[in-house]
Amino acid sequence: MKDENPVLVKSYAFSKRVVLLYKLLLRNKQPRSIADQILRCGTSIGANVEEAVGGFSRRDFAAKCSIAYKEAREAHYWLRLLLDTECLEPNLAASMIDDAEELKRILAAIIISTRTPTE
Numbered sequence: 001m002k003d004e005n006p007v008l009v010k011s012y013a014f015s016k017r018v019v020l021l022y023k024l025l026l027r028n029k030q031p032r033s034i035a036d037q038i039l040r041c042g043t044s045i046g047a048n049v050e051e052a053v054g055g056f057s058r059r060d061f062a063a064k065c066s067i068a069y070k071e072a073r074e075a076h077y078w079l080r081l082l083l084d085t086e087c088l089e090p091n092l093a094a095s096m097i098d099d100a101e102e103l104k105r106i107l108a109a110i111i112i113s114t115r116t117p118t119e
Helices: 006-027 032-053 058-084 090-114
Strands: none
Touching: 006 032, 006 058, 006 090, 032 058, 058 090
8 A cells, every 4th residue: 555645644634533523512512603613624624635635736736735724723723722711621632732733834844845936
């Protein structure tokens, strides 16, 4: 079996964790609007990475990675807010925040490396 694309694997794994987090937040009667926000942006990261890999041009690839990066930043924000408002257990929050930070770093590196010198 050939090696899988690490950003695809990591963003999909993060999406799975976000869906499970969403279910936990609803079960624990946490604010629905925040749960909805983290669900949308957290799962959007992987969806945009998947679209980037299927892009037809380098520019299309970079644009989708840029969207995924912005969604990772947003997810990072909501996770910190959930932690700081005691809506989420600190160990779980820290683990997910670390994952979001890792995705941000990976996506930023991809975006920088795909930029052409004229941009």
